[in-house]
Amino acid sequence: MPDRAEQPAADDAREALDSIQAMEKAALSRGIPPQWFGASMALLAGALVALSAADHREYHVYVLLLLSAVLVHRSQKTGVSLRQIPTKLVGIAIIVLTPLFFGLIVVAQLFSNAIGTFWAALAVGIVLAIAVYTLSLFERRWHIARIGSIGSGSGE
Amino acid sequence: MKRKGFDTIIHAPNRLQICAFLAPLQEAEFKVLRQELDVSDSVLSKHIRQLEEAGYIEQRKSTVDGRQRTWVSLTSAGRTAFVQHVEELKRLVLFPSE
Numbered sequence: 001m002p003d004r005a006e007q008p009a010a011d012d013a014r015e016a017l018d019s020i021q022a023m024e025k026a027a028l029s030r031g032i033p034p035q036w037f038g039a040s041m042a043l044l045a046g047a048l049v050a051l052s053a054a055d056h057r058e059y060h061v062y063v064l065l066l067l068s069a070v071l072v073h074r075s076q077k078t079g080v081s082l083r084q085i086p087t088k089l090v091g092i093a094i095i096v097l098t099p100l101f102f103g104l105i106v107v108a109q110l111f112s113n114a115i116g117t118f119w120a121a122l123a124v125g126i127v128l129a130i131a132v133y134t135l136s137l138f139e140r141r142w143h144i145a146r147i148g149s150i151g152s153g154s155g156e
Numbered sequence: 157m158k159r160k161g162f163d164t165i166i167h168a169p170n171r172l173q174i175c176a177f178l179a180p181l182q183e184a185e186f187k188v189l190r191q192e193l194d195v196s197d198s199v200l201s202k203h204i205r206q207l208e209e210a211g212y213i214e215q216r217k218s219t220v221d222g223r224q225r226t227w228v229s230l231t232s233a234g235r236t237a238f239v240q241h242v243e244e245l246k247r248l249v250l251f252p253s254e
Contacts, residue, residue, distance in 0.1 A: 008167070010252035013245040016172055020242060023176035026192050031181065076220055079188035080181050 021150050028147045031082040033074075038136025040070045042129040049101055050125030053108030054117055089142055093135050097128075104128055161244035163237050165210045170195060170203045175212070175230065175238045183216065183229035204228060212237055 008016070048063050075081040084090075104124035112120040166175055173193055178184055190200050207213040212234030216227045230238065 008245075008248065010249050013248035013252075016167065016169075017242070017245050017249065019169065019173060020176040020245075023173045023192065024180055027177045027180050027184070030184075030188065079185035081183055083180060083182045 025147055025150050027080060028082075028143065028150070030078050030080045032143050032147075033136065033140055034078075035140070037070065037074050038133055038140065041067070041136060042133035044070065045097075045101075045132040046125035046127075046129030049104050049128045050121040052101075052105050053112075053124050054121035087142070089135070089139055097131065097135070100128065100131060161240035161247075163241045165206065165212070166238055166241045168203070170199065171207055172241075174200075174203060174207065174228075175234065175241075178213070178228065178230045179235070179238055181229070183227045186215075186226040186228060189228060207234065210234075210237075 044063055044067050048060065051057065051059050051063065104127060108117075108120040108124040111123070114120075115123075166172055170193060174189060177189060177192055186200070186204075190197060193200060204213060204215070208215065212231060214229055214231050216229070218225050218227060
């Protein structure tokens with residue numbers, strides 16, 4: 001067990017707390033999701049729903065492999081991986097994106113007779129890609145706000 | 157004077173910085189930690205070993221493009237000890253005479 005003794009003076013404690021805040025900010029700054037990451041995830045999510053709508057599910061595996069590669073590349077490139085803290089944004093993403101994904105497939109099937117399977121699949125793919133990209137922008141903003149809140153008394 | 161949350165293993169400046177950097181993360185690469193702390197490999201290794209011996213940190217090796225990379229993360233015991241340590245530091249700042 002570690003030795004728990006020698007309490008520092010208040011000034012030392014304040015200095016230590018400042019050092020902690022600086023390192024937490026540095027860690028979170030490194031973990032800010034890059035813009036290419038949000039764009040890649042949006043494109044791949046769009047491709048996934050478009051392939052489902054076009055009834056080409058046999059290609060899903062390639063999209064999922066690309067998704068894994070993007071996730072691994074992100075952590076390799078930044079050298080850090082963030083703790084997954086359940087946030088309101090994650091909740092919203094799950095609540096919005098899951099029904100949207102299946103809803104868009106149904107919509108594409110309904111419109112495929114009118115505009116053709118290809119165009120219907122492409123349209124729903126674009127809609128989901130925009131939704132995912134928008135959420136990624138919100139996540140980025142939330143992340144930057146979290147870094148700004150460290151030390152201001154409203155941080156975690 | 158003994159204090160419940162104060163931890164001398166964590167409180168050493170470099171080890172405090174290591175724990176603070178790892179706290180919001182799932183894991184970080186050794187190279188990144190070295191850059192952030194601006195210390196040599198041997199100094200960082202020494203501090204990581206001390207934290208590892210206390211059960212506060214664990215390491216994971218991975219190979220990417222034929223090069224070995226080391227990833228470091230806080231254990232749950234390390235996370236708890238760090239949180240308690242930070243609480244104790246805050247208490248010392250707020251109530252220095254206690």
